Amino acid sequence: MVGGAGDFRGLPAARPVPSVDRVIEVRSLSKRYGSTVAVDGLSFTVRPGLVTGFLGPNGAGKSTTMRTMLGLDRPTAGEVLIGGAHYRRLPEPLRRVGALLEAGAVHGGRSAYHHLLWLARSNRIPARRVREVLELVGLESTAAKRTRGFSLGMVQRLGIAAALLGDPPVLVLDEPVNGLDPEGVLWIRNLMKGLAAEGRTVFVSSHLMSEMALTAEHLVVIGAGRLLADTTVREFVGGSASLEEAFMRVAGNTAEYRAGGRR
Amino acid sequence: MTGPEATPVAGAEAGPAGGTTAAVRGVVAAEWTKIWSLRSTVWALLLTVALSTGLGYLIGRTFSTSFHDLPPGQQENFDPLFPTFYGLTLGQLPLVVFGVLLVGGEYGSGTIRASLAAVPRRGLFYGGKVLAAAPLVLAVSAVTVLATFHAAQAGLGPYRISLGADGAPTAVVGACLYLTLICLFATGAATMLRSSAGSLAILLPILFLGSQGVGNLPQLKPVLQYLPDQAGMVIMHLTLPGDPRFGRDYGPWTGMGILVLWTAAALIGGYLVMRRRDA
Numbered sequence: 001m002v003g004g005a006g007d008f009r010g011l012p013a014a015r016p017v018p019s020v021d022r023v024i025e026v027r028s029l030s031k032r033y034g035s036t037v038a039v040d041g042l043s044f045t046v047r048p049g050l051v052t053g054f055l056g057p058n059g060a061g062k063s064t065t066m067r068t069m070l071g072l073d074r075p076t077a078g079e080v081l082i083g084g085a086h087y088r089r090l091p092e093p094l095r096r097v098g099a100l101l102e103a104g105a106v107h108g109g110r111s112a113y114h115h116l117l118w119l120a121r122s123n124r125i126p127a128r129r130v131r132e133v134l135e136l137v138g139l140e141s142t143a144a145k146r147t148r149g150f151s152l153g154m155v156q157r158l159g160i161a162a163a164l165l166g167d168p169p170v171l172v173l174d175e176p177v178n179g180l181d182p183e184g185v186l187w188i189r190n191l192m193k194g195l196a197a198e199g200r201t202v203f204v205s206s207h208l209m210s211e212m213a214l215t216a217e218h219l220v221v222i223g224a225g226r227l228l229a230d231t232t233v234r235e236f237v238g239g240s241a242s243l244e245e246a247f248m249r250v251a252g253n254t255a256e257y258r259a260g261g262r263r
Numbered sequence: 264m265t266g267p268e269a270t271p272v273a274g275a276e277a278g279p280a281g282g283t284t285a286a287v288r289g290v291v292a293a294e295w296t297k298i299w300s301l302r303s304t305v306w307a308l309l310l311t312v313a314l315s316t317g318l319g320y321l322i323g324r325t326f327s328t329s330f331h332d333l334p335p336g337q338q339e340n341f342d343p344l345f346p347t348f349y350g351l352t353l354g355q356l357p358l359v360v361f362g363v364l365l366v367g368g369e370y371g372s373g374t375i376r377a378s379l380a381a382v383p384r385r386g387l388f389y390g391g392k393v394l395a396a397a398p399l400v401l402a403v404s405a406v407t408v409l410a411t412f413h414a415a416q417a418g419l420g421p422y423r424i425s426l427g428a429d430g431a432p433t434a435v436v437g438a439c440l441y442l443t444l445i446c447l448f449a450t451g452a453a454t455m456l457r458s459s460a461g462s463l464a465i466l467l468p469i470l471f472l473g474s475q476g477v478g479n480l481p482q483l484k485p486v487l488q489y490l491p492d493q494a495g496m497v498i499m500h501l502t503l504p505g506d507p508r509f510g511r512d513y514g515p516w517t518g519m520g521i522l523v524l525w526t527a528a529a530l531i532g533g534y535l536v537m538r539r540r541d542a
Contacts, residue, residue, distance in 0.1 A: 071383040072376055072542040088383040091282055092289075099380050107301065107372040114300035115377075122293035122381040124285065162377065
């Protein structure tokens with residue numbers, strides 16, 4: 001099911017990356033900030049070929065988990081492996097893992113083009129790839145402008161462009177629909193589904209349950225830093241009228257819930 | 264889901280040996296792009312040259328026109344290198360701002376998270392940043408010092424000296440080293456403090472007051488003369504050797520050595536913070 005995903009939109013890949021390299025494994029992950037426990041013994045696996053939604057209310061520990069995946073924060077205990085390796089050990093990580101960080105990881109005084117250019121240089125990605133991803137996200141006409149004047153939606157598109165820069169087989173996207181207009185939401189939804197269909201691992205966080213119901217096939221649900229569910233969207237919703245209702249049912253239940261278990 | 268061909272290739276793209284040089288080159292190129300793609304950093308460098316040169320001329324000119332008002336003893340001991348480089352005590356400030364912005368700008372804007380996601384090995388990232396900045400800062404320092412020297416001589420008129428005059432080559436080289444080191448000292452300090460505003464709030468008053476002679480106050484001198492900027496002043500002839508008030512307890516190259524130690528300490532401290540702290 002993987003095969004030719006490497007030539008996605010222009011960047012020639014040296015060889016197709018085996019799908020085992022695309023698995024994200026979170027193992028007994030814990031993260032404390034002082035006395036605050038942000039993530040508490042979290043374990044789950046994200047697989048390629050489908051969009052996995054990472055769901056939980058604000059403050060549940062989603063961003064902390066994602067920062068730890070990217071080596072930005074050091075876990076208090078446990079580890080995250082991407083294709084069997086720690087992120088910090090990946091030689092040119094942008095070619096392996098594309099990440100959309102919380103909006104605002106961009107210097108307002110720098111143009112969109114130059115933001116992507118330094119990112120590309122840091123991982124020895126050809127500069128022409130910058131133009132390609134700018135076109136892909138629809139920012140080619142504003143590429144020379146400083147990002148200080150960008151709307152939240154434009155900053156998000158720039159973040160997506162940065163994530164796709166290295167044509168990575170794994171994508172970690174933190175709240176990608178934030179600040180996007182309906183057209184942008186539809187665009188990102190189709191983009192994520194397309195990337196997954198090409199055999200990539202797409203791990204996307206959101207606190208918007210209804211959005212996840214439309215985008216994701218699989219769900220990892222956390223609350224207060226702990227795993228509440230790791231299952232398909234269909235099974236998770238089960239008899240509930242909506243994903244919100246299903247979430248409230250699970251979140252209200254203090255016992256760990258794993259409908260369907262871990263596949 | 265995974266076929267038999269699915270052998271793990273983690274790390275296979277870049278071997279550890281040949282990969283490191285290439286990785287460093289990539290990080291340096293990225294840091295270089297960051298520097299010239301921001302107006303603030305480019306302006307800080309241009310301002311360093313302009314301010315130092317302008318002050319050099321003005322101070323030289325002031326000395327030249329008021330030379331006859333000096334007491335005869337001071338006329339005799341007049342050292343043209345003092346007015347030549349005195350302007351650098353203020354001209355260095357934009358360069359210090361540049362050194363702070365290199366790192367502080369990343370924390371202020373949140374770019375640090377994108378940087379560390381792209382280059383997760385903290386030592387590689389930080390080393391690449393210093394490696395990209397150091398030659399540029401040295402080049403800007405050399406241009407600044409030479410331009411300031413010539414502007415000051417133009418201002419000094421009849422009292423001017425040539426680049427080959429007694430003590431001038433050492434002072435010129437020393438001034439280049441001083442500016443480069445004080446800038447990298449600022450970078451290290453900003454990495455430890457992880458903020459532009461916080462770093463400038465500490466560095467600028469110290470450097471500004473130092474240039475205004477606080478290091479010469481008899482009660483404070485025994486300690487303050489060892490601050491980084493004070494230690495660098497001897498080689499630029501900004502202190503009077505042997506003078507009980509304006510002299511220093513060490514020579515020009517010892518002073519430079521003290522500044523090197525300060526800079527090394529700041530850069531190492533910055534590395535330790537960079538390595539340990541969450542982004």
